[in-house]
Amino acid sequence: MKTRLSAAGAALLALLVALLAFGQPAHAAAGFTVANGTLYDANGTEFVMRGVNHAHTWYPQQTSTFPDVKALGANTVRVVLSSGDRWTRNTNADVANVISLCKANRLICVLEVHDTTGYGEQSGAITLARAVDYWLSLADVLTGQERYVIVNIGNEPYGNQGYASWATDNANAIKRLRAGGLTHTIMVDAPNWGQDWSFTMRDNAASVFAADPARNTVFSVHMYGVFDTAAEITDYLGRFRTAGLPIVVGEFGFNHSDGDPDEDTILAYSQANGIGWLGWSWSGNSGGVEYLDMATAFNPASLTTWGQRIFNGANGIRQTAREASVFGGTPPPTTTPPPAGGCTATYTIANQWQGGFQGEVRVTAGATAITGWTTRWTFANGQSVTQSWNVTLTSSGNTVTARNADYNGRLAAGASASFGFLGGWTGTNAKPEVSCTAT
Structure with missing residues (x-):
């Protein structure tokens, strides 16, 4: 579904404005914060996501996923939810249970609404405004979980059409969530089925970040066939780093129907530059992308080639994941500032x-x-x-x-x-x- 199209050239000016704002630590209610393009947990310790996506809304009975991915070393799980517009609604009680499963297994929960996928191109997809309605309806189970939960407003909120309003729609969505009392770190997905070949997110991220009164927003790009060379990957992620804007790879695979992603560069560059990532996906894929399952039939003892790569390969989860300090792990040591030129x-x-x-x-x-x-x-x-x-x-x-x-x-x-x-x-x-x- 994710299609490579010719991308128009765009300037970096929007990424470089409001630098003073980017440097100010956010002040969420005892939760995650963002400062200088870096995500920090509630203890003020830098946190780099190393985890997987889990299709919970389609497989709600597969609760063993949480202890299974934790045992393989993950520190984060991105959980697919539905607002009820395209699939069965995940109720407040169900979402509360998902959060408790994450916490019990010492995993950070990234919760996302999947019904927005491909809006403007895919029939039935909902607007970001409708996704905000769902998040606000969950306020009673989200409030107080800021230390453990990141809110991903909507998955891949535009296809390859009608994405010109991406910046305005995300800015308005963030403002509504803040006005509704949600103080969590917010994650926003790129348009173009998440791959941002048009550079709409890249060139408007600064204005969306500035629209958040808490300055506590993280940007998420999905890397499939559009990102099939090292140069494309390092240039895209590097521009966010240069601008001091927080970026994660919210989804990626080792192969895809639209091309062959360069997963080795995604993993190596992310590790070298402190960029979080979440591979797609644990198990249960269909529609011709079954090869993206990391575990066969949700069985952690039967990892696929992709699962072995993500968990046990170079720059994979076992080598690089560090548990969030809010779960009581030993905080990293402090260091004195380095000397000039050293x-x-x-x-x-x-x-x-x-x-x-x-x-x-x-x-x-x-x-x-x-x-x-x-x-x-x-x-x-x-x-x-x-x-x-x-x-x-x-x-x-x-x-x-x-x-x-x-x-x-x-x-x-x-x-x-x-x-x-x-x-x-x-x-x-x-x-x-x-x-x-x-x-």
């Missing part, structure tokens, strides 16, 4: 099990841009590195040297890149001090 590095143990662990190092440039970086540390307890990603890593005895990859060495002033690794340990797994040298 860089600092923060070492975190993202996950640990008997005899093994997953580490992450985040490199942050100082007051001026850098063209490359090298980090070093020495293990004090005989730990070893067995696998790494997003970095060139070597070991000599207990000393580890990690240099940037080709695509994540250049960092703007204050920007960050991260890499990860798997390691082994016995007895003690103390965190070492890490040095960083810029080039």
